[in-house]
Amino acid sequence: MTRKNVVLLIIGVILVLISVWQIANAQKGLEVINLHTTNPPATIITPSDNTAIPRPTVLIAHGLAGSEELMRGFALTLAHAGYTTISWDFEGHGSNPNPFVLGSDSTDLLRNAGAALTEAESTGLIEADHIAILGHSMGSGVALLYGVSHQNTLATIAISPVKQQVSANLPHDLLLMAGSLEPQFVANAQEVLASAGGENADFAAGTARKLEVILNVEHISILFSPTAQSNARSWLDNVFGQQPGAENYTDRRILWFGVGILGFILLSNAILNSLPISSTNEVRSIPIWFKLIGLIGGGIFSALILYLVSLLGVKVSQMLGFLVGGYILIWFAVAGITNLILLRPHISSPTGIGILKGLAGFAALWLGVGLLGNYVWLPWLLIPARFWLWIPGSIILLPWFLSYGEAAKLAKTSGQVGWWLVEVISVLGSLYLALILNPELGFMLLILPIFPIMLGLNMLVISPKHGAWAYAIPGAMFTSWLVLSAFPLL
Numbered sequence: 001m002t003r004k005n006v007v008l009l010i011i012g013v014i015l016v017l018i019s020v021w022q023i024a025n026a027q028k029g030l031e032v033i034n035l036h037t038t039n040p041p042a043t044i045i046t047p048s049d050n051t052a053i054p055r056p057t058v059l060i061a062h063g064l065a066g067s068e069e070l071m072r073g074f075a076l077t078l079a080h081a082g083y084t085t086i087s088w089d090f091e092g093h094g095s096n097p098n099p100f101v102l103g104s105d106s107t108d109l110l111r112n113a114g115a116a117l118t119e120a121e122s123t124g125l126i127e128a129d130h131i132a133i134l135g136h137s138m139g140s141g142v143a144l145l146y147g148v149s150h151q152n153t154l155a156t157i158a159i160s161p162v163k164q165q166v167s168a169n170l171p172h173d174l175l176l177m178a179g180s181l182e183p184q185f186v187a188n189a190q191e192v193l194a195s196a197g198g199e200n201a202d203f204a205a206g207t208a209r210k211l212e213v214i215l216n217v218e219h220i221s222i223l224f225s226p227t228a229q230s231n232a233r234s235w236l237d238n239v240f241g242q243q244p245g246a247e248n249y250t251d252r253r254i255l256w257f258g259v260g261i262l263g264f265i266l267l268s269n270a271i272l273n274s275l276p277i278s279s280t281n282e283v284r285s286i287p288i289w290f291k292l293i294g295l296i297g298g299g300i301f302s303a304l305i306l307y308l309v310s311l312l313g314v315k316v317s318q319m320l321g322f323l324v325g326g327y328i329l330i331w332f333a334v335a336g337i338t339n340l341i342l343l344r345p346h347i348s349s350p351t352g353i354g355i356l357k358g359l360a361g362f363a364a365l366w367l368g369v370g371l372l373g374n375y376v377w378l379p380w381l382l383i384p385a386r387f388w389l390w391i392p393g394s395i396i397l398l399p400w401f402l403s404y405g406e407a408a409k410l411a412k413t414s415g416q417v418g419w420w421l422v423e424v425i426s427v428l429g430s431l432y433l434a435l436i437l438n439p440e441l442g443f444m445l446l447i448l449p450i451f452p453i454m455l456g457l458n459m460l461v462i463s464p465k466h467g468a469w470a471y472a473i474p475g476a477m478f479t480s481w482l483v484l485s486a487f488p489l490l
Contacts, residue, residue, distance in 0.1 A: 001274040008270035015263030016368070022256040023375050029247065030079050038119040040112050041095045042088040043068050045079040046125055052082065052244040054127035056154075057120075058236065059113055059146070060087040063137030063160070064443060065323070065487055067094035067379040070223060073251040074134060077229040082243020083132075083236065084125050088116040090139075092323070092488040094379035100323060100488040106141035106164060113146050128152075132236055136160055136223060137185075144192070147171025154206065155239040157232050160185040160219055161192055168197030172206035175235040177228055181218035189213075203238050210235070219446050224254045224377075257376045261457065264368025268461045272357055277466060286343055291407045294342035295422055298403070299430030302335035307437040317440040318490055320389060324444050325487025329393050329480065331434065335426075336400030345406040350469035358473025361462030365478040369457055370485075379485055386484045393480030401458075401475035405468030413463075420459050424452045447486070454482060 001009070033044040046055065058078050060071045068075075068087035075085040090112050092100025101108065113133070120126050132155035135143030140158035147156035148170045156171035158164075160178050174196055176189040193199065193211045201208050217225050229251055237243075306327065310316045320326030340347075350358075374380035382390065408419035428448055435441050458478060464471040 001270070005270040005274050008266045012263045012266030012268075012270060015259050015266065017263075019256045019260030019263060019372065023253050023260070023372070026076055026249075026251065026253050030076070033123060033125075035119055036095055038116075039096075039098070040088040040090065040116055041068075042086055042116045042119055043075075044084065044086055044120050044123060044125060045075045046084040047079060047082060047245055049245050053125060054130075055082060055084045055125075055243060056130040056132065056236070056240045057084045057086060057117075057126050057128075059117060059131065059133040059143075060085055061109075061113060061133065061135035061139030061142045062087070062090065062093065063135075063139050065093070065447065066136065066139070069094065069374065069379050070377050071136065071139075072376070073224055073253065074229055074232055076253075077233055077249055077251055078236065080247045080249035081233045081237070082246040083240075084127075086116050086120045086126075088112060089379070092490065095381075095383050097383055097385045097489070099490050102318070102323070102490065106138075106145040106162075109138070109142050110145055110149070113142055130154060130240060132156065132239065134159070134232060137162065137219065140164070144171060144174075147174070155236055157235060158189070158192065159228065160222060161188050163188050163191060166192055166196045169207060173203060173208045173235070173239050174210075175231065176209075176211045177214055177222070177231060178211075179217035179219065179222040179225075180213050180215050182222070185219065186213055208238070220449075224251070226250050226252075253376045257372060260372045261368050264364045264372075265457075265460045267368075268361060268364035272360060272462055272466060272470075275357060276353055286345065286407075291343060292422060295339055295403060295407060296426045296429070297342060298335040298338035299331075299426040300433060301338045302331050303430045303434040303437065305334055306331060306434065310438055315440070316438055321490050322484070323488040323490055324441055325483045327434075327441060328431075328444070328483055328487075329396060331431070332400045332479070333396035335430065336397065336403055339403035340399050343403060343406070345403070347402060347406065347468065350473075351467070354467045354469040355473065357462060357466050357470035361458075361470065361474035362477045364461045365458065365474055366481065368461075369454075370478070370481065380481075382481070382485055385489055389484055390477075390480055393484060394477045397476035397480050398472055401472035401479075402468050405464045405471035405475075408464040409468055409471070411464070416459060416463050416465070419464070420456055423455055427451050427455065454479065 031046050031048045035042045062071045075087050078085050089096040091098040131153050133143045133146050134157040136159040140161040141164045144164040147153045155173040157175045178185040178189045189211050196209045199209050212231050214225050214228050222228050316327050370380040408416050458475045
């Protein structure tokens with residue numbers, strides 16, 4: 001190992017250790033109780049100081065394709081402020097193996113909130129007469145309905161709210177928040193606020209109402225906004241009063257998560273660059289313009305083929321038993337096979353060193369992005385109902401990553417960045433076309449911004465210069481795992 005790689009290795013280890021320490025430090029002074037064998041699976045977070053038990057309890061409901069992990073920033077902020085929080089996974093989400101029923105409205109999902117509260121009451125930490133509820137997107141509809149139907153709910157917070165019937169009296173003490181970059185949900189919030197009687201600060205009567213537009217955030221990033229989390233805490237303090245032992249806490253785990261990812265990127269590069277480079281000699285020279293047409297054309301062709309399949313009556317949004325996630329896996333598979341047919345590259349059999357590098361790259365992605373992310377935003381550890389499809393999903397994704405690995409393996413660093421841009425354009429453009437052709441996939445629009453990040457991380461951890469197979473193996477395995485962890489089970 002060269003001196004440069006030794007330095008990268010040491011820096012990487014230091015960054016990873018700092019990241020893990022800081023993310024774990026977010027729970028200092030708190031007690032985290034996992035009720036993962038209950039229905040629904042739930043997590044209670046409360047201050048470790050038991051002298052003030054029972055404390056006001058805040059139910060926290062996630063949105064579509066979310067999880068209790070995604071809402072953890074609000075849970076930690078409120079727990080540090082002296083509240084007991086209960087978060088859970090709705091049916092078909094995260095660690096909840098029960099299928100999500102398409103068309104479920106807030107009324108159908110309301111039972112999950114009630115069941116989570118009932119399960120948590122057995123711990124003795126819950127104050128049944130001092131309940132508040134907070135929800136995001138789909139969960140905001142549950143929160144609003146819960147606040148209306150359970151009149152002992154003293155405060156309701158709806159983030160990126162859906163439209164839901166409310167009145168001037170119920171729910172009590174209503175805070176609405178939406179991001180300035182999600183105009184549809186700002187409009188929803190304004191409509192709900194108008195139905196609730198407009199803004200006022202009458203906490204004594206329980207009819208306070210307010211709308212906060214959080215600047216420079218959209219549907220997902222609002223969940224990591226310290227401003228949004230601080231607003232939620234301040235609103236509850238106005239309702240319940242400041243809690244004994246309350247601490248000021250700013251959730252910066254997403255930043256430390258980024259530090260951890262950087263550490264794993266440096267680690268993987270130090271290790272992989274110390275291993276022999278696989279042979280990357282091309283037998284068939286392919287003009288760049290033809291590569292571009294082939295790689296972008298494959299994605300468009302896949303979207304068109306799946307549209308034709310939908311015309312035959314196939315519910316493409318429900319493929320493989322996942323909401324939208326199955327469509328994404330099939331789209332990648334068809335697009336990848338089409339790419340290889342159009343380009344007809346010479347693909348050598350995988351070598352031992354290529355497989356070893358690929359598995360090492362996957363390990364870096366699985367640990368640094370996935371497992372570390374499990375403590376920040378993503379339910380990474382797959383339950384059996386999700387895990388069974390991981391190997392088949394990885395296999396059908398291989399052609400896509402092989403085609404891009406073949407295209408970029410001889411490129412210099414700047415050229416590989418260019419091929420990443422081509423990959424991003426193909427994915428975003430083709431999937432946006434799919435949304436136009438199949439409106440039932442509309443939910444996918446909210447998660448499209450994640451794809452450039454995930455594809456970029458794969459290239460940063462292990463670039464195509466190590467060989468097409470070394471690049472394709474971790475890309476396929478990691479992307480398959482990511483899709484299966486994120487999308488609802490049907």
